[in-house]
Amino acid sequence: APSSESHQPRAAAASCSLSSKDTYDYIVVGSGPGGLPMADRLSEAGFKVLLLEKGPPSSGRWGGTMKPSWLSGTNLTRFDVPGLCNQIWADRNGIACTDYDQLAGCVLGGGAAINSGLYWKPHPDDWNMSFPAGWKAPDMQAAVDKVFTRLPGTMYPSMDGKLYLPQGYNTISGGLSAAGWKSIVANEQNDQRNKTFSHTTYYFSGGERGGPMATYLLTASQRKNFAFWTNAGVKRVVRTGGHITGVEVECGGSSSVINVTPNTGRVIISAGTFGSAKILWRSGIGSKDQLDVVKSSSDGSTMVSSDQWITLPVGNNLYDHVGTDLEISHPNVVNYDFYAAYTRPVQSDTQAYLNGRTGILAQAAPNFGPMFWDIITPSDGINRHLHWQARVEGSRSTSMTLTQYLGTGSVSRGRLTINSQLKTIVSKSPYLNDQGDVAAVVQGVQNLRDALSKVSGLQFIRPTSSQSSQAFVNSIPANPGSRNSNHWIGTVKMGTDDGRTGGTAVVDTDTKVYGTDNLFVVDASIFPGHITSNPTAAILIVAEHAAAKILALPQPGAAKN
Numbered sequence: 214a215p216s217s218e219s220h221q222p223r224a225a226a227a228s229c230s231l232s233s234k235d236t237y238d239y240i241v242v243g244s245g246p247g248g249l250p251m252a253d254r255l256s257e258a259g260f261k262v263l264l265l266e267k268g269p270p271s272s273g274r275w276g277g278t279m280k281p282s283w284l285s286g287t288n289l290t291r292f293d294v295p296g297l298c299n300q301i302w303a304d305r306n307g308i309a310c311t312d313y314d315q316l317a318g319c320v321l322g323g324g325a326a327i328n329s330g331l332y333w334k335p336h337p338d339d340w341n342m343s344f345p346a347g348w349k350a351p352d353m354q355a356a357v358d359k360v361f362t363r364l365p366g367t368m369y370p371s372m373d374g375k376l377y378l379p380q381g382y383n384t385i386s387g388g389l390s391a392a393g394w395k396s397i398v399a400n401e402q403n404d405q406r407n408k409t410f411s412h413t414t415y416y417f418s419g420g421e422r423g424g425p426m427a428t429y430l431l432t433a434s435q436r437k438n439f440a441f442w443t444n445a446g447v448k449r450v451v452r453t454g455g456h457i458t459g460v461e462v463e464c465g466g467s468s469s470v471i472n473v474t475p476n477t478g479r480v481i482i483s484a485g486t487f488g489s490a491k492i493l494w495r496s497g498i499g500s501k502d503q504l505d506v507v508k509s510s511s512d513g514s515t516m517v518s519s520d521q522w523i524t525l526p527v528g529n530n531l532y533d534h535v536g537t538d539l540e541i542s543h544p545n546v547v548n549y550d551f552y553a554a555y556t557r558p559v560q561s562d563t564q565a566y567l568n569g570r571t572g573i574l575a576q577a578a579p580n581f582g583p584m585f586w587d588i589i590t591p592s593d594g595i596n597r598h599l600h601w602q603a604r605v606e607g608s609r610s611t612s613m614t615l616t617q618y619l620g621t622g623s624v625s626r627g628r629l630t631i632n633s634q635l636k637t638i639v640s641k642s643p644y645l646n647d648q649g650d651v652a653a654v655v656q657g658v659q660n661l662r663d664a665l666s667k668v669s670g671l672q673f674i675r676p677t678s679s680q681s682s683q684a685f686v687n688s689i690p691a692n693p694g695s696r697n698s699n700h701w702i703g704t705v706k707m708g709t710d711d712g713r714t715g716g717t718a719v720v721d722t723d724t725k726v727y728g729t730d731n732l733f734v735v736d737a738s739i740f741p742g743h744i745t746s747n748p749t750a751a752i753l754i755v756a757e758h759a760a761a762k763i764l765a766l767p768q769p770g771a772a773k774n
């Protein structure tokens with residue numbers, strides 16, 4: 214049985230105290246998979262750290278309260294129960310960020326409070342193909358080990374070790390196996406992502422979401438030199454030239470500047486692919502056209518003067534996995550209504566969950582698996598990695614949706630911009646604006662159709678049998694409405710080619726913003742290119758690696774606590 218002790222809050226998030234005159238060695242902005250390991254590692258090193266999160270608490274552990282009635286009287290919220298993760302599609306009020314045109318979590322934990330917990334040790338190509346020197350697979354191994362030691366993940370999230378309603382998994386994996394694809398344990402054989410399939414791995418633990426909020430934040434919160442505030446949004450960094458002196462924080466209808474330790478303090482922005490770009494723009498860091506927009510907005514009077522602007526290509530290099538949904542139906546597939554689990558649940562399922570963290574509600578909605586992989590090399594010679602995820606969902610009760618993500622190797626990019634209401638907009642769609650990318654997606658669809666063609670009783674609903682794979686792929690618009698995977702990266706690209714002088718990079722390989730002394734960005738926004746699979750594990754790894762790099766930088770005279 215789960216230990217209720219494991220779910221007691223250690224130190225609830227505090228509300229902001231804007232009148233405080235305290236200064237901090239590090240201010241970390243944002244509590245997603247990028248921000249939480251940073252806050253933990255920097256406070257572990259003895260520095261005085263303040264973590265600022267714009268959203269409210271999510272998990273019950275940290276004072277979250279949003280929950281269905283069957284969880285009342287428990288210290289669990291909707292965010293803690295894996296089987297309730299689909300609720301984000303039914304009701305995202307007070308959870309999703311309202312200042313982006315795409316979905317992101319503006320709550321404690323960021324995306325790692327609302328996502329499905331899918332959790333993958335990256336393939337070596339994920340680092341080797343797009344990350345700069347110092348961030349290649351051998352360089353990343355120590356950080357990979359740190360993350361998977363703290364958060365090993367599991368293929369069996371129910372505490373009785375059983376997989377519930379596995380018929381969909383069995384149907385698809387049986388077909389792939391018969392077609393010669395190999396079964397692997399994904400996070401033990403992470404270099405084998407070609408014509409292979411696996412059970413789904415989640416970062417869940419103890420039958421609950423867990424994840425970085427239950428590990429990195431927990432240890433950070435036990436330190437006296439660590440503070441964190443929720444409902445505390447950062448408007449901008451305050452700077453003199455390239456030296457950051459503090460951040461302007463908005464909370465409870467007022468705003469104030471919280472300073473870093475004079476001379477030695479640093480600011481780490483981990484506000485996500487949209488949020489980090491936005492803070493940079495509001496701080497006078499970005500391309501002139503976007504800074505002009507901010508200047509003309511309600512920010513105009515407080516914005517740093519234009520002679521202080523740092524010109525960098527913030528918002529370029531935007532990317533997201535290209536999502537292509539196929540749908541099949543098979544008589545063996547058994548559907549489960551995870552939406553009903555919120556308002557009118559099956560009593561035996563809620564009891565199993567509450568009594569022992571067992572059953573279908575300990576698995577993520579909507580019953581994922583198998584996950585499978587394919588590598589395609591189009592005529593341009595660049596390997597493209599395809600990650601496929603099957604889930605029991607679709608237009609029929611016996612349907613499964615098979616989503617293909619195009620990640621590592623993809624060449625297409627889009628652009629993020631900001632409008633005069635200070636809302637971020639995907640103004641250039643990043644999907645399939647390269648012929649090699651299109652060819653890989655088409656070939657991947659064809660490979661899957663071929664592999665499953667001999668499964669008795671399996672019917673393709675999308676594509677239809679008369680549709681060519683090329684015609685099918687062409688029929689799906691290449692825009693976020695049809696292709697969105699919620700795996701946005703890249704707007705604050707890391708690299709050695711300084712964007713102030715015509716290069717493409719916004720941060721250097723220590724994750725420091727070019728042209729600044731003490732401003733760093735650590736989250737999905739710094740990824741130069743995409744990775745094979747869902748990105749949470751890779752973002753945690755990037756944060757671990759960045760923390761080690763930042764701590765290794767000379768920091769003259771920093772006062773340790």
Ligand SMILES: Cc1cc2nc3c(=O)[nH]c(=O)nc-3n(C[C@H](O)[C@H](O)[C@H](O)COP(=O)(O)OP(=O)(O)OC[C@H]3O[C@@H](n4cnc5c(N)ncnc54)[C@H](O)[C@@H]3O)c2cc1C
Pocket residue numbers: 242243244245246247248265266267268301316317318319320321322323324325327328329330331332445446447448483484485486488489492699700701736737738747748749750752
């Ligand atoms: C619905 C959905 C499902 C997903 N499923 C999966 C999955 O199963 N597996 C997987 O690996 N990935 C999944 N992802 C993607 C994954 O969650 C994200 O890639 C990841 O959370 C990004 O991490 P991050 O730290 O870069 O940013 P975020 O997680 O977005 O965190 C940024 C944090 O910063 C805060 N913030 C923003 N602006 C400010 C500000 N101005 N001041 C203070 N705080 C601020 C935000 O509130 C947020 O908490 C999913 C994403 C979504 C939206």
